[in-house]
Every structure is written in C-alpha cells, then in structure tokens.
Amino acid sequence: MKKEKGLKNRKYVIVGNSIAGVSCIEGIREIDSDGEIYVFSDEEYFNYSRPLISYYLEGRLKENQLNFKEIDFYKKNRINLFLKTKCEKIDLDRKILYTTSGNFEFNYIFLGTGGKPILPKIEGIENTEKGTFTFTKLNDAKKLKKYFEEKEIKKVVILGGGLIGLKCAEGFLGKGISLTVIELSDKILPNTFDSLASEIIENKLKENNCEIIKENTIEKIISKNGILKEIVLKDGKKISLDVLVIAIGVFPNTDLIEGTKVEKNKGIIVDEYMRTNFPFVFAGGDVAETYEFEGIKTVIPIWPRASKQGKIAGINMAGGDKKYEGMFIMNSVDFIGISTISFGITNPKNEKDYEILKKVDYEKRIYRKIVIKENRIVGAIFLGDIERAGIICGLIRNKVDIHLIKKFLIDDKFGLLILPESYRKHIVKGEGIEV
C-alpha cells in the first residue's frame, strides 16, 4: 500500500476511544502529522482501561487512576475528541459518518467499537430493571457501586465463571456479602484453564466464602415491580438475591455496519492491513475478525491484540505499509492473590496428540503446564509463579523446535540459557545488540 498521491490533509474518523482507537491515533501520527483526526466515544470519559474496572469496583483504584493515556495525549496529537457521542450510521458512498454530534466527512474510517456483553434469553430478564447488571464498562461498575451504596445488599449472584465474572466476584469478597458464581461448564474458567488450574482457583474462592455452582444456569428470573427478587436454576433450585451480574462473555459490537456492505462474520472481517472489503474502512480490536496465529480466522478479545491491530490500522490508513502477523490467545490475570498466565491451547481435547509437561506444588498453589505438539509448544499455564512466562510466549510465537530442551521447560533452571543457541542469540541480539 503506497501513499496515495494528491491526498493531502486526510480526514480520519475513529469510532471508539478504547485501546484500539487510541493505538490507531498513534499509528496515524507515526506517519501523518497533519491530517485531521476525529475520535468518537459514546462514553463520557476521555479514556480508561476497561480491564481495570474490577480494580475500581474493588476499591483498589479510583476513577482518576483508570486512564491509560494522559489527557494531554489528545492535545499533543491534535485530536478532535467527541465524547458522549453516538455514531448512528455510515454512508459509504459519500463517506460521511452520522453522529449525535453532527455529520462528519472522512477519507478513512477506523471501527474500534469493541465488544458488547452477551445477554442470554432467560425468562423474566426483561422485567428486571433494578438489580441486574453487566460488567464490561466503567458505567457498569459505577452503577453497581451506586446500587450498593443506596441499597442494603445481602446476596449477589454472578452468572458466568469466566475471566470477567470472576474478576467481578473478587470485587465483592470480604465485604460481608453472600456470593455465588454460576457456571454452565463443569469447571470455572473453562476457556482459559485445565481442570487442575481451575480447581486451585475454585478452592481459593471457596475459602473466601464464594459459593460456586457448576453445570447449571439460570432458567427464570423473578422480579417484583421491576426489582430483582429470585432466580430459578435449571435444576429447580431457587435463590433469593439482590444483585445479579451477567458475565457470560462478549460479542463483537458490529451495530454500526448493520445494513452496509461491510463484510462481517462473527466480527468485522479485515485483512492483514486491518482493512475491510472497503479500502477506506478499517477495523481492529474486539470487533475485528482476522487471520490469527496458525491461520485461524477468529476474534480474540484481548488487550495486546487490540493495541497491535489499532496501531497497524492507523499506519496503513496514513499511507504506511504494515502487516499484522496474527496472535494467539493469552491472558494474565490475578485471582485473589494468585497470579496466573496462560497461552494458547491449555486443555487439548485429544490429549494423545499432545505431549504434556506438568509440575505441581499443591501446598504452595504453584502449577506449571506446557502443552507440546510435534516438538513445538502450543500452550501453557503458569499459576502461582509467573516469572519468565514470557519466554514461553516467544517460543510459541517463533515456533521454536524444543525437542532438545523439553526436560528444562518445567525445571528450576528454566531461562534463556537453556534455549537453543541460535534462538537465544536471535532474541538477545535485538537492535544493535551484539552477543
């Protein structure tokens, strides 16, 4: 993609002001310091880090500590920032974005609209105006906090034992509230961990008086005058409650392209330049679907991916030439003081096709698991002790043949020195570094 000649003073429009949108600004400004940039957000905050809302709920961080860019970032980059602005429609023929703050012409548009919480079809869910919450945005956390201040809350139920649900649960621990997490699968964190890692976290939650109900879900919600009263589970069990948090996952928020010819599957489909089927429409982050590591076409809703994709989109929108290489799923999450990092395939279905290395210390709650296929690492779990986990990340990404160093992977000596020499020199070298 060469810079188009004759196109000076480009007008860029960025929908979404989370990490993908902000990285897109950085990408554009790496190449084009003059173009006009308009950024739109339907929220009122100049920016904040969504994964940090659980820290806010818990009280570990205040509202003014949640931003990941300083306010002068927008000034320095000469951004026209429109907050509390809903983008309603894109006219792709005339290249106009219709918003509640007016209509904006553009040359290039970036869609970084993220994900929205999945709301299950549960009988009675539509009647519960008070007491039912989702947990993905700062306003969700604020509403929850406010509800707690105004009402006497005794019982909280969280539907969904995944990352969002458990991080939300953590915010309620130690506050004298009766807490229950309901998970459909046979273990918590089913997409992140294997049974052993899940069990360690589950036990820790139970020790902190959090009840876990597995292989079950809510069938009916009962409210009185719009106020949540009771839930009925699939097995008939009834639970009276004051607050229900629905955290069963997120789905790409593709509302803005509905009715347009921008291609989508689960998410908005983009190529390795983060470009949709329209050459002037780009997307990235939790809304975008593209070829990831090993050529798998998917959406991976994680921060580093949104950051990378937004930046690459920005560079290409400004006339640069940068390709996205694909990522695999990875998470770093702390559960009640237990640090965990996981990569790729942590719990393969056909175990016989894989080689699995494990090291467990039940008492100290330390667990390490490496999943190998055809002499390459394809997944790993680090629990309790996460030092140097990034080395495994590099080995996966670079598809390093590890057959000679297998025995060291879960050994105490694990480090750079045990790596194949050519790979070690390659990564240690970096730019201008000699070994």
Added chain:
Amino acid sequence: MVKKILIREEYCIGCRLCEVFCITEHSKTKDIIKTFKGNEPRPVSGIYFEEVGYISFAIQCRHCQDPPCVESCLTGAMYKNRKTGAILYNKEKCVGCWMCVMVCPLGVIKVDLKNKKVASKCDLCIESGFPACVKNCPNEAIILVDEKGERIEE
C-alpha cells in the same frame, strides 16, 4: 541519543557484580553496605543472572524498538522515552497486572512483591546516566555503545 547495553556472554565470569551494583544503584541510599546490611527494603535487580554448568550470563531489558510490554500494558505505566528509546515505567501507575511479564520474550521483567506490587526492570540507570552493571563489570562482559555501535565509557 540512543544507548544500548551489549552483553558478551563469552566474557562473563559469573561474578554477579552486575546484580549487586544494580541493586545498590536503585536503593535509597545508593550505599552498598546500607543496601545489603541496612534496614531499607532492598530493590529487585533489573538484571537476570543465569548460570548452567560453565556458561553464565547476565541479561537486562533490551529496550526493544517495538516493545510488546508497552503494547500490552493495561495502565499506560510502561512507555518508551521518545528521545532515548529507553523503555521505562511509571511505578505509580503500575497495578501489577503482569501483562508485560506475559509478553516479554526474554522474560526480563520481574515481579516485585517486596515493595508495592509492581513490575521491575532495567531503566538504563537513568538517574546517574551511566549503567551500574556496565561500570562494575570487571571483564567487560557488559558494555555500553551508542547508536553506531561505538563504545561509550564513563
């Protein structure tokens, strides 16, 4: 000016003085005796020292051109200094989410649980201007060079 620390593993004699002086340089008093014997909390070293058999080497952050740690940081604590290219972090902003630990292919970002729960890594001795590990390496296994690769001495 972009400075780089080179490591030459063939010269490393495994004395670990780089670690000792890194810790001292980042302590409150910058006094070696007080740092190791006194009551002040001892900082975490920005260096990883490794030894297997006869081979040893010490490595610190490579201050990557395209740093995955900065890209992954949830709080904006990790950043790249535009002038020097050094990858630095703001301790006040860091919440210890360990995204940086997860993505660093060299595994050179440490978990510092001693003080506030934050990440810990090499800062190129930004306060004194000359890296303590380079200054105190007795066998020139760790040296400092400029962007052309010319050696810089204190």
